[in-house]
Amino acid sequence: MSDTSAGPTGRLLALLSLLQARRQWPGGVLAERLEVTERTVRRDVDRLRALGYRVTAAKGPDGGYRLEPGSELPPLLFDDEQAVALAVALRLAADLDDGVAAGAARALATVRQVLPSHVRHQVDAVRVSGLDRGPEVDPAALVAVSEAIRRCEVLRFDYGDGADGPARRTEARHLVRRRSRWYVVGWDLDRDDWRTYRLDRMRLRTPHGPRFTPRTLPAPDVATFVAARFKGSVGEDAWPCRGSAVLHTSAHAVAPFVGDGGVEALADGTSRVSLGAWSWPALAAALARFDADLDQVEPPELAAACRLVAARLGAAGS
Incomplete structure (x- = not known):
């Protein structure tokens, strides 16, 4: 395998990529893929653990290793192509002028500092400007809505200028970005219909409501649904x-x-x-x-x- 020719660091990167690719790897298969001995695999796994990666050993006839999600962000290893892609993505996010822009700019500065000089020159040569600038959205709202969607919990919120009266309630199913704005797609429990809400106009109430069983979206996918709603149609991405x-x-x-x-x-x-x-x-x-x-x-x-x-x-x- 070509990655092993780069030495221990290259082999460690290859091992990490394999562990991220699927849930569990038998030790013998990892050794074969990396063209090393199982003893070397065990030693490299210990190195990953020392770097903060939670690699657990699975018991059984074949043995094996699994990369568990960690409580802290460990050092990350990227090849040149991944590093350039990450930096370009962060540069675009920093230019969005919404709630994630400041965090993206700080992350870009951090990543750029640790890039090898030849990769840093490639990143600096890429000048990307995002033309779609939307209203600012609180990153905490992005996280809260995403968590409610993941857990299938009813969102409670005030919408628009009026904050008086009972909270709006919706079974949020999707968080989408369209033409510089964030939208929440969900089933409005009070209006008994699917609705699309601008996230920057939502003021979330806590705690969330009860959990729900997800309904089927009346469209092949959320992109079709949102496009249809903006055209005044229902379900079909076509003008009425x-x-x-x-x-x-x-x-x-x-x-x-x-x-x-x-x-x-x-x-x-x-x-x-x-x-x-x-x-x-x-x-x-x-x-x-x-x-x-x-x-x-x-x-x-x-x-x-x-x-x-x-x-x-x-x-x-x-």
């Missing part, structure tokens, strides 16, 4: 109102601005645009922003919405 129209301008001029819609170039130089929105008037307004004449509007609900929006705008300009 969808339609099309022929614009008297080229597909080339329209294409950069259709977002998740579609555009088809027509033979006469016009283009057919297909779009979606949360309401028919919103879809009509989306077509109007292209600043081009349009016709062949479908379906009839969209055509009616175009007439309604035109009348409203005409009245506003009179």
Whole structure:
């Protein structure tokens, strides 16, 4: 194995990687993978223990070793590629401008100090800026919500500006980050429906509520569910109102601005645009922003919405 050629330190790193990869390893298998004797494996396990890693020996015919979670963070061993990936991730987190930014910046400074010079130069050469900056979120709230989700405990909280009255109660199932904001997805016990809450607007109450049996999310996954809710849909990641129209301008001029819609170039130089929105008037307004004449509007609900929006705008300009 190539890792052993780097000497005891490289072999120790390889052993740690193996122990992290699966729950338990027989000593003989570890020795074979590392191309050393079982005695050497035992000696290296003792070195890991001395560094603070909780490696336990399993009894049985084969014997074996298991890496247990520790109460303290021991020294960590990374190869060059892992160190660069960690530093870049911390740099992005430090640029998020939310509750974890300060901690990420301190962690990045700590990691950078102990990097070998050639790895530090690689990290310094990577200039990454996060453009999505959201409202600040208390790291303690992130931990508290995550713990409630893990333990299936009802979250109790005040939401928005009003803090009077009874607490909101939800069976929180997912914590997600979307477009620079943190959201909690859960079943609202008072409204008897799935809801999405902005974490920065939640003020948690303690203690949490009782434990619950998780419900099935009405979507294939949480990403689909959240995307659908932001489109005003339920369960399906699709706009509830969808339609099309022929614009008297080229597909080339329209294409950069259709977002998740579609555009088809027509033979006469016009283009057919297909779009979606949360309401028919919103879809009509989306077509109007292209600043081009349009016709062949479908379906009839969209055509009616175009007439309604035109009348409203005409009245506003009179």
